[in-house]
Amino acid sequence: MQLMELQPGKKAVIRHLEGGRSLLSRLAALGFTPGAVISVLRSSDHGPLLVSLRGSRVALGRGEAAHIFVSLVGKEKPTEIEAIKQRNFSIALTGQPNVGKSSVFNLLTGLNQHVGNWTGKTIECKIGTFKFEGTKFSVIDLPGTYSLTASSEEERLARDYIIKEHPDLIVAVVNAATLERSLYLVAELLLLPVPVVVALNMIDVAEQEGIQIEPKVLEAALGVPVVSMVASRGVGLVELEEAILRVSSREISYQPKRPSILPAHQAVLDQLRGLIGTYVLPSYPEEWVALKLLEGDEELTELMKSAMPPEAWEKVHALLYQHEDAILDIAGARYEWVARIIRAAVVEPKVTRVGMTARLDRVLTHPFWGTLTLIAILGGVLGLTYKVGSPIQAWLSQLINQLAQILRSEWVTAPKWLVEFSAGGILGGIGMVLTFLPILVIFFAILGFMEDTGYMARAAYLSDRWMHMMGLHGKSFMPILLGFGCNVPAVLGTRIIESRRARLLTILLIPLVPCAARMAVVTILAALFFGASAFWVAWGLVGCSLLILAGLGLVLHHFFFGNEHVPFIMELPLYHLPNFRTIGIYVRDNILGFLKKAGTTILVATLFVWALSYFPTGSVMTSYLSSVGKFLEPVGGWMGLPWPVLVALLTSFVAKENTVATLGVLYGNLNALRTVMTPAAMLAFLVFQMLFIPCVATVAAIQQETRSWKWTAASVGMQLALSLGLAVAVYQIGTLF
């Protein structure tokens, strides 16, 4: 207040003086200096003021008195705060998702809240109020955001609110158990011209996990108040309200310790500020806008581009282009800042899941020991499948044969074609495919177990290393890995490869990857043909398939990728105990998917094959199918395969499982196969099946992705030649022994 406003009898302290040098000198000579205690003895509307100063009485003209500013002794500061406290403060509550932001909001506002939508958006917006020590606060719960980069609608809303509405305070809710992640957002918030209070929530969860956080150290490192909380239990509410009040009313000074910027970039930043200074919109802090431009923020770049004349923007653009990698240092400094704070304020437990994972990974991802473990585990999967699954499958197969026989002998009054349709077509075909179920349940249960514990990612990681050794570098790896599940997404996955040539060649390789359906058929037939030795035969077939893949991969790498070095990183989840419900759901979903396929594609194909094998005479040997089969007979002869077996193989073009279904239709009892083929022919058949052309869905995917019938034909032709050539070779060599 001005000295003239001071009421007679009241004491005040001189805060500052204004005016020219001569006036200030004269006043100083009279003892009017900042800090001096002064009181007005007499005052009138027009005459001079009589004041008491430093034990003297001084008469002061009103013109001179207007240059002296004072504040009441002992009451000035509280009075200002009181004035500030009369205001209705606006608080923005921000934080990343799953940090307990809503709990903090509910705790602060209680029932005084309402839910609405952001203007023109469908995103929910919660607003509430609370009162603390007579001061009113309105709180807005901003959408959960990981950062302020405006890469999502939520981030854009949160950022725009802080910038444009300029709340009095931001409460940054952070999760104490994942403090490192939460602090990144805090690093960005501190750059904004709004004071921040950190609500260190879920401190109980952090303690349960053995994480010790020193809130005072954290507070000192951040330079902003930090309040420990367990919002779900109401712990820390008063302390948070207290901090909000003190910072809002500027009772405590706000001096955040922001992430630093390299001196080189500071110069660029200053240059940038000079260029954009006059064009920055009033609500936007100039320094922050310059920093975000340097970080390549798209929204702000567009904003400034439209706000600036083209010639001025051109200079900004040139500067940004020159320093386009500055973003690495600016954002990198934030990570360093976070790491430094974590090192100072957080004590991690000695035994953590991360530590245990690292110890386990030393063995399980080791090139030698890890591979050995993987081979053992995969061997165990196959062994378990043969030990448990195959006997059940054989029993089911026998049951279906008996049912078919009962149908044929009991259903004497029905038309013969209907009996055969039911016994041979339905039971013999689709029924035989359904005997796969026990094997698939075991297969998916083990796969689900491996995935749920985190081991499956390690298997992929080790496979990746092998593929690098084989020369399958770079981006062809991922689609090939996908191919073990199903070749269709694998072919679609080649879209990630930019070079058309490399992409086409990867597409050629994918059908060599044994998919799950192909593996299931080979597993069943190997058990049928080779009994106790089936395990080794199946392993050998998978190994051969991978060797061929590796050989072709080497050619691909050598001639087409040109030793391209494309380093990868992979996310490996932490190991954890399996959840049997999750595994159950995984098995159920996969089995339902298989049943769906069995009830549609496989059923239609099976009934079509049955019709061709029954009509016109009612006997397979004189059916339409036999005409086709006999045409193929010479080819089958090279491998010792009777024509029905070749026909069964051909039907696998619709779906791989059709091989078993067709064999069921044509032979009734699959055990009969052992009487019509030699061991060499059986092995040749398995090789043929393993490397045969992919299913129609994969071929369609190849055509779609290559947009070339020529390449599609090349893929099918190569696969056919390879499978036929190797099957013939296996049979011919086998007959020598």
Place this chain on the structure above:
Amino acid sequence: MLRRFLETIQAGEVQSLLEVARKMDISADMALQMAKELTDMGYLQEIDADCQEPERRCSDCPVNNICQVIVRHWFLTERGRNAVSSLSMTE
């Protein structure tokens, strides 16, 4: 720190995020966050199998769930490689 992250990736062939985190003496969580941010910036590219495209195919596939076991992968983009090489040139 982000430049060091890119350098560490460039220096290896196949690495897990945990390995990169260990080499940089940071947490796995922070390494993951860095990978995501560098992906947004265009220095890394995440390989996406995009199982839903075209939806008809994958929804019909009886083993489409198998794709989900494939772990997340990132590789250095040309911008990423350029950033690392410009760094090594200045050193």
